[in-house]
Amino acid sequence: MPLCTILNLPLNKMMMENNDYLVTARAANDQIRAIAITSKNLVEEKRKLHNLSPIAGAAIGRLMSAALMMGDWLKNETDTLTIEIAGEGKLSHLTAVSNNKGEVRGYVSNPDVVLPPNASGHLNVGGAIGKGHMTIIRDLGLKTPYVSQLNLVSGEIAEDLTYYFAQSEQTPSAVGLGVHFDKETVEVNHAGGFIIQLMPNTNEETIVRLEENLKNIPSVTTMLEKNGDSPEKLLQEVLAGFDLVFEKKKDVRWKCNCNEERGERILTSLTRKELLEILDEGKPVEMNCSFCGKQYTYSLSEIRNILAKKGVVTNE
Ligand code: ZN
Numbered sequence: 236m237p238l239c240t241i242l243n244l245p246l247n248k249m250m251m252e253n254n255d256y257l258v259t260a261r262a263a264n265d266q267i268r269a270i271a272i273t274s275k276n277l278v279e280e281k282r283k284l285h286n287l288s289p290i291a292g293a294a295i296g297r298l299m300s301a302a303l304m305m306g307d308w309l310k311n312e313t314d315t316l317t318i319e320i321a322g323e324g325k326l327s328h329l330t331a332v333s334n335n336k337g338e339v340r341g342y343v344s345n346p347d348v349v350l351p352p353n354a355s356g357h358l359n360v361g362g363a364i365g366k367g368h369m370t371i372i373r374d375l376g377l378k379t380p381y382v383s384q385l386n387l388v389s390g391e392i393a394e395d396l397t398y399y400f401a402q403s404e405q406t407p408s409a410v411g412l413g414v415h416f417d418k419e420t421v422e423v424n425h426a427g428g429f430i431i432q433l434m435p436n437t438n439e440e441t442i443v444r445l446e447e448n449l450k451n452i453p454s455v456t457t458m459l460e461k462n463g464d465s466p467e468k469l470l471q472e473v474l475a476g477f478d479l480v481f482e483k484k485k486d487v488r489w490k491c492n493c494n495e496e497r498g499e500r501i502l503t504s505l506t507r508k509e510l511l512e513i514l515d516e517g518k519p520v521e522m523n524c525s526f527c528g529k530q531y532t533y534s535l536s537e538i539r540n541i542l543a544k545k546g547v548v549t550n551e
Contacts, residue, residue, distance in 0.1 A: 282296075350362055427456075427464070514535060
């Protein structure tokens with residue numbers, strides 16, 4: 236083996252290391268609960284998978300970061316949290332699905348949208364999403380999942396979630412989300428966010444001080460950049476002056492749950508007539524996972540097997 240290959244090994248390993256994680260905390264004598272995340276590796280993984288434009292990457296990166304933080308509040312490992320956005324803008328549909336194991340997957344219907352910057356010179360995520368609504372689905376394994384749907388406030392996602400927490404959960408909250416790209420490589424160099432929530436026992440003084448803090452903090456990605464992508468330091472900055480007590484740290488990652496059986500279930504749900512039409516065409520069926528892009532191929536003999544289970548016997 237050439238020496239350079241051996242020398243490259245640790246470097247490659249280091250580059251593949253996942254440093255994304257979230258932290259939870261309480262502050263001001265339990266008047267405040269807080270959670271923060273650094274998610275640049277998983278957002279970069281999604282960006283690379285579908286060659287996302289910066290605006291598409293920023294939108295889905297913000298959504299996945301929020302979903303991971305909210306997913307941490309789910310009780311059971313099999314529970315899932317889904318945030319869907321349907322907007323009239325060019326990005327159209329976005330979905331992020333998470334759980335409390337720190338896993339997330341995300342989908343953007345139009346990955347190559349490009350728009351000029353907004354009035355403040357930033358990526359115009361709100362403009363790319365446009366008017367529309369946000370749906371939050373908590374599937375706790377019961378007969379019907381909990382579904383909340385609200386109109387979008389700005390399409391900037393953090394603001395929309397703040398509105399959601401106030402309206403649907405009656406919890407005053409502050410949400411910050413951000414994704415930043417390297418200007419030259421277009422790779423994600425910082426991504427993450429925070430959610431601060433006021434508990435019912437919060438006094439007026441705490442509210443006023445928190446509002447003051449929120450007015451004075453820089454953007455999420457600026458805070459991540461100057462603090463080495465540390466969500467702990469992000470919270471220390473947002474909640475400066477409050478007694479911050481960290482509770483836990485948890486690794487988070489991109490993970491798609493697609494598999495061979497998922498496509499089989501879709502094919503099984505087709506009618507006999509539709510399946511026979513596939514056989515007539517004589518070509519194997521190809522299906523792509525809309526989250527990770529992985530391709531699954533189902534041969535004609537697999538289609539015949541599905542038909543046989545439906546009581547239709549066909550000749551090769
Ligand atoms: Zn997949």
